[in-house]
Amino acid sequence: MIKSFNRWFFLIVLNLIFAASLLAQAVPDTKVSYLSSGSVYLDYGSNIGLKTGDRLDIIRNGNVIARIEITYLATASASCKIISAQTEIKVGDTARWIERTTEMTESDTVAEVRTRMVPEKQQKAQRSASNTRVRGVFSVQWYHRGDQSAAAMDFDQWNARLSLRVQNMWTSDLNLRVNTRARFDRRTHALGTNVPEEEWRNRIYWIALAYEPADKPFNFQVGRLASNKFSGLGYLDGLILQHNIGKSFNWGIFGGLQPDMSSADFSSDMQKYGIYSTFRSGTYSATYLQTTLALAGSYTAGKVNREYAYFEFRMSDKSGWRINHSMEIDYNSSWRKSYSGNTFSLTSIYFSGSYKFNKWLTTGIGYDNRKNYLTYAYYSRAQELFNEAQRQSLRGDIWINIPAEMSVSLRAGVREGQGDARKSYNYGLTMVKSNLINKYLQATVGFTGFQNLYNHGISPSASLRFQLGAISTGTAYGAYRYTLDSTDKQRINQYMNFNFSVPVWSGLYLQGQYYYDWGDDMQGHRVLAELGYRF
Structure with a gap:
């Protein structure tokens, strides 16, 4: 099986290395x-x-x-x-x-410069008449974990990933997007019936036609989508239709089926429908404002899974303010109202804000309050699994720019879940020095401390990174020391890391990482290698 898999990888690589170079x-x-x-x-x-x-x-x-x-x-x-x-x-x-x-050819460079000199209307006409372009990335990855502990649980994983975009299909604004992955896992031995010794796990994340010109009144996406129109939409086998009203406002509708979340296979079990609208005003250089409002629902076997409203607000101002706020409010009908006893419930609320006092100092704060929502598929599960899942967290950040091209960031946070015996805390410090010795070298030192429901500890780290154009390499060291509260026993784990990324030839690149872990909980090495082609 492994030999046939490797041959299949080799054939794919040969057939997909075919595209022309692009313009810088x-x-x-x-x-x-x-x-x-x-x-x-x-x-x-x-x-x-x-x-x-x-x-x-x-x-x-x-x-x-x-x-x-x-x-x-x-x-x-x-x-x-x-x-x-x-x-x-x-x-x-x-x-x-x-x-x-x-990379690019000389003719591409000349053509691009000429394009920027042509009026916009003429550019659109030229784009409509241009040939279809195929762009994307194909890569082959190999990951190996060599377990040197008593368990001797080695693990190998092969991945073939394709991210493809076909532009200018019939018109200048119709595109095809594909994002898919083939993966083969091999373990020393099976971990139960659900985790076999060998298995294929293939996924199609995105395969869709998209027509999205900002200057046209109507846009659409159809196929398997992973849309970012608003939070919670997730994967969808269906259609998104959007109406643009000027440059500032758009609204749209969507509908379709949710793929099987465990296998990414097509499934007709769950249906999703909804409507959304977005308003944008201003520019980032002055004052920028964006608001999104959406109403969405999902249904299984004619029963309500979830119906909710989503609201998002973003603002930035040249005076230094940046605000991001979102919230979800569930509408409980049918069995959900009988279960919760409320018609409406606040499922999540999120806020983050920052203020730049000057070029040396910026501060930020964030608050997050979420709870799990019960769906029809899990209606028979124990009630406490959902009621006790509510959690909230608060964090603060300070960023300080120091002369000599150095920056310092400080952060601290607290989190509490419903029913928790105590709060969880974390705090940290990161220092970054650019132009260390020369302009190509950067050093980073970090320290994190934490306390949660089960243990408390610290994690220091340090890294060096060298960057010369598209060539980069780096090394890092880190440690993780914690104490189990139940036994008051201290445990220490450490790691060393080396990574690199180099262009090989005309879009072909090679990158990799090597980790060596040692300590009380782990002993062994990890290797990740990737050979890819950008076309």
Whole structure:
């Protein structure tokens, strides 16, 4: 099976390395508009010259705090993966273009310069007549965990990932997006009936047609979607239809089926429907305002799963204020009202805000209050599993820029869940020094402390990173020391890490990481290698 799998990987690589090089050009700064698990969304896209595969630095208070790479691109938005981050990325952070990870031909460069000199109406006509373009990333990954403890539980995983965008299909604004993954896992031995020794876990995350020109009255997306129109929509096998009313306001409807969350297979068990609207005003350089309101529902076998209203408010002001607020209110009908005893219930409320006093000092605060909501699929489960899942947290941050290209960030937070015996605390300090010895070297030192329901401890870390154009390499050390409250026994774990990323040739790249872990809970090494092609 392994041999056939490797042959299959090899054939895919040979067949997908076929695209032409892309153009490198200067791109205006943009802003982080939305965050989800593992993804960063920008408020501009191809309309300012961004391309799939472009890399950008995330800048806050003049300091680079993270690096991201564009994986999906629309006319007026972009979705990015996080390559590295020294601290948490926030909505409103500046994203600055640094490199195009594919190379270009001289003819491409000339054509792009000429395009920028052509009036907008003529550009649209030229784009409509242009040929279809295929862009994306294909990569093969190998992950290995060598367990040197008594358990000797080795693990290997092979991944083939394809992120594809076909642009200018029949018209200049109709695009096809595909994001899929094939994965094979192999363990030393099975971990029960649900975790076999060997298994395939293939996924289709996104395969959809999208028509999203910002200057047209109607947009749509159809297929398997992972939309960021508002929080909670999630994956959808269906349709999103949007009506743009001027540049500031749009509204839309959506409907379809939710894929099986465990296997990503098509499923007709759950249906989703809803309506949303968004209003935007101003610019980030002055005062920017965005509000979103949505009404959504999901249903299983004719029964209500959940019906709720979602509200989001974002604001930034040139005086230094940035505010992000969202909330979800459930409407309880049918069995949900009988269960909860209330017609309406506040499911979540989130607030974060920051204020930049000057170029040296910025402060922030955040509050999060969430609770699980019961769906029809889990109606028969024990009631306490849901009632006791409510939790709230409060955090504070301070960012200080020090001369000599150094920055310091301080953070502290507290969290409490319903029924918890005590509160959980965490606090931390991160120091970053750029231009260490030379402009290519950066050093980071961090310290985190914590106390939760079961233990308390500390975690120091330090890292060095070298960046020269598209070539980067780094090393890090960290330790995790904690004490179990039930036994008052102290345990220590440590790790060393080495990572690199290098361009090979015309879009082909190689990157990898090596970890060695040792201590009371773990002993062994981890290797992650990736060979990919951006086309």
